[in-house]
Amino acid sequence: xxxxxxxxxxxxxxxxxxxxxxxxxxxxxxxxxxxxxxxxxxxxxxxxxxxxxxxxxxxxxxxxxxxxxxxxxxxxxxxxxxxxxxxxxxxxxxxxxxxxxxxxxxxxxxxxxxxxxxxxxxxxxxxxxxxxxxxxxxxxxxxxxxxxxxxxxxxxxxxxxxxxxxxxxxxxxxxxxxxxxxxxxxxxxxxxxxxxxxxxxxxxxxxxxxxxxxxxxxxxxxxxxxxxxxxxxxxxxxxxxxxxxxxxxxxxxxxxxxxxxxxxxxxxxxxxxxxxxxxxxxxxxxxxxxxxxxxxxxxxxxxxxxxxxxxxxxxxxxxxxxxx
Amino acid sequence: xxxxxxxxxxxxxxxxxxxxxxxxxxxxxxxxxxxxxxxxxxxxxxxxxxxxxxxxxxxxxxxxxxxxxxxxxxxxxxxxxxxxxxxxxxxxxxxxxxxxxxxxxxxxxxxxxxxxxxxxxxxxxxxxxxxxxxxxxxxxxxxxxxxxxxxxxxxxxxxxxxxxxxxxxxxxxxxxxxxxxxxxxxxxxxxxxxxxxxxxxxxxxxxxxxxxxxxxxxxxxxxxxxxxxxxxxxxxxxxxxxxxxxxxxxxxxxxxxxxxxxxxxxxxxxxxxxxxxxxxxxxxxxxxxxxxxxxxxxxxxxxxxxxxxxxxxxxxxxxxxxxxxxxxxxxxxxxxxxxxxxxxxxxxxxxxxxxxxxxxxxxxx
Numbered sequence: 001x002x003x004x005x006x007x008x009x010x011x012x013x014x015x016x017x018x019x020x021x022x023x024x025x026x027x028x029x030x031x032x033x034x035x036x037x038x039x040x041x042x043x044x045x046x047x048x049x050x051x052x053x054x055x056x057x058x059x060x061x062x063x064x065x066x067x068x069x070x071x072x073x074x075x076x077x078x079x080x081x082x083x084x085x086x087x088x089x090x091x092x093x094x095x096x097x098x099x100x101x102x103x104x105x106x107x108x109x110x111x112x113x114x115x116x117x118x119x120x121x122x123x124x125x126x127x128x129x130x131x132x133x134x135x136x137x138x139x140x141x142x143x144x145x146x147x148x149x150x151x152x153x154x155x156x157x158x159x160x161x162x163x164x165x166x167x168x169x170x171x172x173x174x175x176x177x178x179x180x181x182x183x184x185x186x187x188x189x190x191x192x193x194x195x196x197x198x199x200x201x202x203x204x205x206x207x208x209x210x211x212x213x214x215x216x217x218x219x220x221x222x223x224x225x226x227x228x229x230x231x232x233x234x235x236x237x238x239x240x241x242x243x244x245x246x247x248x249x250x251x252x253x254x255x256x257x258x259x260x261x262x263x264x265x266x267x268x269x270x271x272x273x274x275x276x277x278x279x280x281x282x283x284x285x286x287x288x289x290x291x292x293x294x295x296x297x298x299x300x301x302x303x304x305x306x307x308x309x310x311x312x313x314x315x316x317x318x319x320x321x322x323x324x
Numbered sequence: 325x326x327x328x329x330x331x332x333x334x335x336x337x338x339x340x341x342x343x344x345x346x347x348x349x350x351x352x353x354x355x356x357x358x359x360x361x362x363x364x365x366x367x368x369x370x371x372x373x374x375x376x377x378x379x380x381x382x383x384x385x386x387x388x389x390x391x392x393x394x395x396x397x398x399x400x401x402x403x404x405x406x407x408x409x410x411x412x413x414x415x416x417x418x419x420x421x422x423x424x425x426x427x428x429x430x431x432x433x434x435x436x437x438x439x440x441x442x443x444x445x446x447x448x449x450x451x452x453x454x455x456x457x458x459x460x461x462x463x464x465x466x467x468x469x470x471x472x473x474x475x476x477x478x479x480x481x482x483x484x485x486x487x488x489x490x491x492x493x494x495x496x497x498x499x500x501x502x503x504x505x506x507x508x509x510x511x512x513x514x515x516x517x518x519x520x521x522x523x524x525x526x527x528x529x530x531x532x533x534x535x536x537x538x539x540x541x542x543x544x545x546x547x548x549x550x551x552x553x554x555x556x557x558x559x560x561x562x563x564x565x566x567x568x569x570x571x572x573x574x575x576x577x578x579x580x581x582x583x584x585x586x587x588x589x590x591x592x593x594x595x596x597x598x599x600x601x602x603x604x605x606x607x608x609x610x611x612x613x614x615x616x617x618x619x620x621x622x623x624x625x626x627x628x629x630x631x632x633x634x635x636x637x638x639x640x641x642x643x644x645x646x647x648x649x650x651x652x653x654x655x656x657x658x659x660x661x662x663x664x665x666x667x668x669x670x671x672x673x674x675x676x677x678x679x680x681x682x683x684x685x686x687x688x689x
Binding site for chain 1 (some may be wrong): 340368369371377378382384387391487494496504507583587588591631634636637638640
């Protein structure tokens with residue numbers, strides 16, 4: 001019951017805040033020719049996400065797009081309510097990163113009925129009906145998982161011993177967690193030496209990453225590799241590994257995804273072994289797509305962001321120029 | 325346990341020791357905790373092994389108390405609030421605010437390792453926590469807003485405040501003295517547990533050796549009657565909310581110190597619900613008027629043991645919540661005297677126990 005009440009109040013507060021934002025624009029909409037975009041962010045659960053938020057906000061400003069921003073605090077119900085309020089305000093385009101993959105058909109249908117185009121960013125939805133959204137801009141998480149797995153296979157190509165892997169998964173049910181796990185397993189499962197001995201969600205946060213890793217270390221005496229679905233969980237796990245008297249990066253190799261600043265620092269310091277980049281700087285591409293979609297131009301239904309991978313050496317070179 | 329056991333209202337002198345044990349209000353929480361702990365060795369070898377590593381204790385049991393420490397603190401504060409027939413939903417936000425402010429101050433320090441600077445930062449964070457608690461107390465006692473609504477305000481707004489402090493970023497600090505609070509060790513013991521023991525001892529002393537506990541219980545039992553009896557109910561309520569926020573503030577320092585970073589969005593998320601659960605499992609009724617500090621500590625440990633157990637025995641992430649829900653349901657049922665009475669109805673009562681004692685046992689369990 002507390003949750004419901006809190007959700008209600010949240011919505012109330014968000015709506016008030018939004019009303020405040022759009023005060024000058026009257027009924028919202030593009031009265032002054034400016035595109036109005038409603039953006040429903042997942043939350044601020046990691047450094048990656050905040051960099052993503054910043055990129056969207058800054059590129060909206062420079063592209064002359066009026067941005068209505070909401071933070072769902074990792075709750076799907078908050079996000080659905082935010083999208084509904086954007087529909088009521090008649091924004092020109094709605095963009096959002098779904099908290100979880102499923103359960104979006106109803107609200108996306110409402111947006112379609114209101115003739116507001118929807119762009120998915122960063123995370124996909126598992127709807128059968130692809131016409132519910134215009135395009136999906138984001139990374140290919142399965143590919144990221146494959147890259148992580150490939151590096152591991154290359155590292156151990158000469159050995160014959162079993163390689164014990166523990167996995168820190170992202171938020172259960174989220175696209176990056178599902179896909180990074182799937183991509184990794186596709187590559188790694190080809191060789192029976194690789195064995196995922198424990199896998200648990202760390203909710204993409206440092207605190208949970210540390211707590212879960214502590215338990216893994218106690219329950220599994222021999223861990224060779226940690227595969228974390230994001231840098232923050234890896235950073236938490238590093239503390240747990242150090243607390244257990246082991247050397248992260250040496251005793252336990254760590255593979256992670258994202259390449260946020262703190263993660264890159266740990267990579268350069270030799271604590272993380274390998275990072276697959278997942279760029280949060282989607283803002284400029286998103287604004288381009290939004291303008292095209294509003295004009296009614298055809299856009300490809302899948303746009304992949306450009307990304308790379310980093311070894312420890314590459315991290316040392318790349319670190320000074322990193323934006324996030 | 326370290327529980328300062330208040331005089332148990334168990335049976336009369338003629339009751340058998342076993343009967344008295346069964347009737348002790350901490351008996352069922354303790355049984356549940358032990359049962360949960362005993363599941364683990366089946367799946368994990370050496371679960372109960374505690375060794376000395378790098379000059380500090382190391383093992384699963386240590387983990388449970390270490391990660392459980394913030395929850396115990398928050399639940400302790402919550403116990404007193406609930407004893408006045410109130411509730412504090414804002415503790416999670418206070419956790420986030422306190423950690424965020426402390427980390428922000430430390431990250432601004434020229435030398436992050438200066439003990440003075442860290443103490444000052446922690447002091448400022450705790451002072452703000454106390455102020456937030458006083459705000460809650462004022463709304464409840466002064467203005468007369470219902471506790472659930474009054475604290476809901478800060479629960480919602482507080483997270484925004486925490487994000488405002490951190491600017492939506494995760495603030496990473498690199499400070500050895502700050503690290504000590506939640507992630508360090510003192511005389512081989514996790515420092516967090518030392519803090520918990522200190523707060524617990526202080527609370528037990530204030531409420532069980534001095535009259536404060538009695539005043540809290542009387543306000544929770546009947547605020548109007550207490551006022552007529554000359555008890556400053558408003559002052560008592562203000563005190564418990566302030567204390568609750570202080571506990572949450574310390575917990576916030578611990579949580580952010582443990583990972584050397586402040587996360588305005590996730591730190592202490594939903595900890596208010598865990599804390600309320602811990603209080604209830606510990607045998608403090610939501611209707612107020614009575615409380616058990618020892619029970620709350622056991623309740624918090626049960627919740628943390630459950631979490632650690634889930635990680636250790638490898639419950640798949642998709643079913644974690646369901647598993648937790650089932651265990652919590654069972655725990656609450658076992659805790660309920662009404663449920664136990666129904667299930668064990670046919671069991672013969674020992675001849676020695678008088679009906680009066682019987683009734684007392686039922687109420688206090």
